[in-house]
Amino acid sequence: MITKTAPIRSDKKPFEILTREDYSPVTYMLEVHHPQMARAAQPGQFVIVMSHATGERIPLTIADFDREKGTITLVIQAVGKTTMEMQQSCQVGTVLYGIAGPMGIPSHVSSAKKVVCVGGGLGVAPVYPQARAQKENGAYVIGVLGFRNKDLVFWEDKFRAICDELIICTDDGSAGIKGFVTDGIKQAIAKHPDIDEVVAIGPPVMMKASAQATRAAGIKTMVSLNPIMVDGTGMCGGCRVKVGESVKFACVDGPDFDGHQVDFDDLMVRLKRYKEEERVATERWSESCRMNGSPMATAA
Ligand SMILES: Cc1cc2nc3c(=O)[nH]c(=O)nc-3n(C[C@H](O)[C@H](O)[C@H](O)COP(=O)(O)OP(=O)(O)OC[C@H]3O[C@@H](n4cnc5c(N)ncnc54)[C@H](O)[C@@H]3O)c2cc1C
Ligand code: FES
Known part of the structure; x- marks a missing residue:
């Protein structure tokens, strides 16, 4: 690094x-x-x-x-x-x-006594301030962080400093346990039957799986949604998400929502809506970098 x-x-x-x-x-x-x-x-x-x-x-x-x-x-x-x-x-x-x-509305730091804070990939960063706030509020905090492999692990030290327990998961087993964050969540639930709340942040597919992993145990599960946003003030409707029977605007009503109520499939379809325009914009930018002789960023 x-x-x-x-x-x-x-x-x-x-x-x-x-x-x-x-x-x-x-x-x-x-x-x-x-x-x-x-x-x-x-x-x-x-x-x-x-x-x-x-x-x-x-x-x-x-x-x-x-x-x-x-x-x-x-x-x-x-x-x-x-x-x-x-x-x-x-x-x-x-x-x-x-x-x-x-x-956005600040995350509600409840009076939960035992909380699991789950970050998948880039989601590790946004879940950090929530984990720290829970700890400052007196909760017992269990961190579950998931990465594809050990080379992608970041902020382990920051989480160790604020978590009572930390479970690292990697897809290939090169660090921590081999598996997804859902395996870490299941491990935490098996060890702690008294978990009050789970906060999960990461790609929509990971948040959907995390909400599924806690549904049977009836554990409140909050997720942070990342739909396409334009103005960020509730005016354009771009960030519309379906939560239970309601339609919400993530920029002003969220971005945190009850994971058991979110329609993740709708979110994932909407996120792909401008794929072609995004591809063209990236290609044009890469081409202009080549023409200017400037180094291009690494493609994701
Ligand atoms: C509340 C919120 C918080 C976010 N926090 C982070 C963060 O901390 N770090 C981070 O790397 N990314 C974050 N994102 C996602 C980030 O905004 C997008 O990755 C970025 O806008 C992509 O722009 P681009 O031109 O690089 O890629 P593009 O090629 O334009 O898009 C790539 C993908 O990014 C998403 N995206 C594109 N435009 C937007 C937009 N205006 N709003 C939201 N998503 C978009 C779409 O899924 C798209 O398919 C967040 C999104 C939201 C809604
Ligand atoms: S970004 Fe426009 S309504 Fe939320």
């Missing part, structure tokens, strides 16, 4: 990137100077970021915040044009063009 940090200065620019770490060829962390956002941020909230003046606005979860340092942390996976472009351009000392937020 490569960490780059700017020298400590008092004249930091708004939205300046102070630290960058690359966790894998497609996953990178940016620590951004933004004292107001750091003061206002609550676990579960997100920001909408523009990396440059003509860039796309993309929603990103506030994966961590440090009120004393005045920074917020974003963990990003390069999956298409904008996130690949940012992987290339967002270096220590550069500035983001704009950050709006904090958006």
Whole structure:
């Protein structure tokens, strides 16, 4: 893992990137100077970021915040044009063009005594502030983190510092137990019949499986949904999700919802809606990189 940090200065620019770490060829962390956002941020909230003046606005979860340092942390996976472009351009000392937020309803930190916090892949980052808030609230916290293999594991140390128990799962068994996060959840439920709540964040298919794994035991299961967002203010309807009998807008009614009520199949269909346009945008950007001779970000 490569960490780059700017020298400590008092004249930091708004939205300046102070630290960058690359966790894998497609996953990178940016620590951004933004004292107001750091003061206002609550676990579960997100920001909408523009990396440059003509860039796309993309929603990103506030994966961590440090009120004393005045920074917020974003963990990003390069999956298409904008996130690949940012992987290339967002270096220590550069500035983001704009950050709006904090958006979304903060996660409800209940009076649960025993909580399982589950992160799958990139979902490990957004579940971290929720796990920390549960711990600060006096809960016994069991972390379950899932990755494809040991080379993709990140933030294990951060979770060990706040969790009473930590179960790492890898698809190939190269770290922790061999299996998916659902195997970790089942292991936790078998050992602790008194779990009050599970919080699961990751790809929709993983959150769907996690909700299925807790349904029989009747354990309350919260998930954080990531539909396509445009304005982030409840105006465009882009982030519409089906939850039970209701239609909700994830940007203003969520992003956290009861996992046993969410229609994940509908979410997964809607996420693929602009695949062709996204493919064309990524191809055009890659082509312009080739023409300019600039190095291209690693394809996801
Ligand atoms: C509340 C919320 C929090 C998120 N937090 C993070 C995070 O912390 N880290 C992270 O890497 N990603 C996060 N995402 C997803 C991130 O916004 C998308 O990966 C990004 O917008 C993709 O843009 P692109 O141009 O790189 O890829 P594209 O090629 O445009 O899209 C790739 C895929 O990303 C999704 N996507 C595209 N545009 C959007 C959009 N405007 N809003 C949401 N999803 C979109 C679609 O599934 C699409 O198929 C979050 C999404 C939401 C809704
Ligand atoms: S992003 Fe437009 S309504 Fe939620």
